[in-house]
Amino acid sequence: MKILFVAPRFHTNQVQLIKKLIEKKHEVIFHAASIGPTEDHSIIKPAQFKQSKLSLVAEKLFGKGAATRRNYFPQLAKYWRTFKQLKPDMVVIRDPFKLFSLTVAIYARLTNAKIIFYTQEDINRYRSWRTLLKQKGTIRFFKAAWMSPVKTSPESVNNGALKYMYYVPLPVIVNGEEKNNNNFSGEAPRILMVGKYHQERKKHALFLQALHSLKDRYRFSATIAGECATPEQQLNYRVIRQEADKLELNGRVEFKQDIPYNKMAELYAAHNIFVLPAINEQYGVSVNEALGYGLPVVCTDTCGASFNITNGGNGFVVRSNSLEELTSSLEILVSDQQKLHQMHRQSLQYARENLSADVFYEKFSQLVLDRFSIVMN
Known part of the structure; x- marks a missing residue:
């Protein structure tokens, strides 16, 4: 055809x-x-x-x-x-x-x-x-x-x-567990967020504030990846970097720009948790891509793909713009490796059966x- x-x-x-x-x-x-x-x-x-x-x-x-x-x-x-x-x-x-x-x-x-x-x-x-x-x-x-x-x-x-x-x-690509780099051998959990740098609704700053609330109590690292091809995106990228510096997240958060699609697999596989704090996200395919790599997902209740998430099963759905709910969900994931491992398996299973x-x-x-x-x- x-x-x-x-x-x-x-x-x-x-x-x-x-x-x-x-x-x-x-x-x-x-x-x-x-x-x-x-x-x-x-x-x-x-x-x-x-x-x-x-x-x-x-x-x-x-x-x-x-x-x-x-x-x-x-x-x-x-x-x-x-x-x-x-x-x-x-x-x-x-x-x-x-x-x-x-x-x-x-x-x-x-x-x-x-x-x-x-x-x-x-x-x-x-x-x-x-x-x-x-x-x-x-x-x-x-x-x-x-x-x-x-x-x-x-x-x-x-x-x-x-x-x-x-x-x-x-x-989305659904990787077998044996192909994932996600490990739970006592290393600090690695958190990934993906979102275009020029869109305020992606809530990069809110994510950084949640990390700031947790940084003195838990071990973790984070990566923020996004498109940064236009002058507007580049300007906002600098503002977000400045916010990270102000919150003393140097050494905890790595920023990546314009990751091509064929390199995204490596990025997902190198992390343990995925976060999309964006509001009014029409769909959010990155939520499903993350599930395909076994990452528990934290997203908002105004994300179109949130119906794929079961609270406490393969992730958490939090209220839009709620720093408290975003922080508490991340805290559960970074503080309990056994829970993280369990949710990793459920993410993979859901992706195999549905995505x-x-x-x-x-x-x-x-x-x-x-x-x-x-x-x-």
């Missing part, structure tokens, strides 16, 4: 699913509005297209929308010729309400390609009547399916998931069968 993916950029959270589809002998193509600084193109190289002059005007008037490129679209006639020549069997489109996405969806409809929209939203979330109408209408008009890697307990919802909306996890590439492919194949009556190999 020839599958075209269309997105603002080739995000790292798509690497493993693309890899699995290629492994299953599907032909996969990726069209992107832009290229990110830490992307891994070893398995697929995204194609970019010359921007339409109308799109340039729209971006000048209404903004680019940062990495989302909401107002980007290519030269329409030229892209139509490319699309017709490519003639994909299926198109997976990131967020149908961007101009590029709508362009591709219309072209796919005209060529009878199967359409799957992809967003990172809780499939069971409450929807206003306007949102319901908008999403239902989009699915019906394009005869599409809709998938998301986020779900909550059905008991917590008011109006439930839409028809033809499916939960499909974004797969592996095989689980993704099973869910994706079921979606395709249910919506389009197509059996994938």
